Amino acid sequence: DVKVTQSSRYLVKRTGEKVFLECVQDMDHENMFWYRQDPGLGLRLIYFSYDVKMKEKGDIPEGYSVSREKKERFSLILESASTNQTSMYLCASSQTGGRQPQHFGDGTRLSIL
Amino acid sequence: DAKTTQPNSMESNEEEPVHLPCNHSTISGTDYIHWYRQLPSQGPEYVIHGLTSNVNNRMASLAIAEDRKSSTLILHRATLRDAAVYYCILKSMNRDDKIIFGKGTRLHILP
Numbered sequence: 736d737v738k739v740t741q742s743s744r745y746l747v748k749r750t751g752e753k754v755f756l757e758c759v760q761d762m763d764h765e766n767m768f769w770y771r772q773d774p775g776l777g778l779r780l781i782y783f784s785y786d787v788k789m790k791e792k793g794d795i796p797e798g799y800s801v802s803r804e805k806k807e808r809f810s811l812i813l814e815s816a817s818t819n820q821t822s823m824y825l826c827a828s829s830q831t832g833g834r835q836p837q838h839f840g841d842g843t844r845l846s847i848l
Numbered sequence: 849d850a851k852t853t854q855p856n857s858m859e860s861n862e863e864e865p866v867h868l869p870c871n872h873s874t875i876s877g878t879d880y881i882h883w884y885r886q887l888p889s890q891g892p893e894y895v896i897h898g899l900t901s902n903v904n905n906r907m908a909s910l911a912i913a914e915d916r917k918s919s920t921l922i923l924h925r926a927t928l929r930d931a932a933v934y935y936c937i938l939k940s941m942n943r944d945d946k947i948i949f950g951k952g953t954r955l956h957i958l959p
Contacts, residue, residue: 766945778949833880833941839891
């Protein structure tokens with residue numbers, strides 16, 4: 736089975752801190768994704784990556800950056816955390832193609848105080 | 849991107865079949881229909897996908913209308929563990945691998 740592992744289930748940080756959320760997948764998938772999920776707004780795509788060192792903006796990239804130095808690892812970076820970035824963050828990976836599903840981690844619930 | 853429409857919520861009794869509808873009237877010929885579900889406190893989980901023909905797997909069945917403008921996810925015998933938000937999503941075989949999640953259907957199972 737595909738496993739997508741997010742480094743923390745819960746994280747509490749302070750406003751202005753630099754925050755790193757890590758995601759690792761073990762199935763050699765080309766594609767990796769970062770979403771955030773908020774009540775009433777559903778899942779929204781922040782950034783995605785098709786290959787090592789490649790990144791593409793999703794629907795809400797402002798305030799975030801990403802890094803993909805190795806195929807299995809995709810990091811989401813909050814350069815200067817703000818309270819409106821308090822959310823559930825979900826990482827996913829997939830192979831390429833219309834029939835290929837995305838596989839999700841269990842999420843990181845991030846609170847910015 | 850083609851859009852899907854689902855009811856906000858549905859209820860079903862335990863051990864009965866559940867039919868979850870999805871409308872996708874602007875689907876293109878290169879779009880796959882995918883279903884995911886999200887259990888409480890977990891990430892979304894892939895359930896099933898199809899293109900034109902009906903599909904079955906161990907979790908569910910997917911019935912696709914002949915004109916492909918709608919589909920139905922069928923849980924043959926609902927259990928309390930099936931209570932979740934179910935998302936119907938279109939995924940293009942030609943474009944990038946992004947998918948767009950709508951609000952989904954929250955399924956309540958009554959014991």
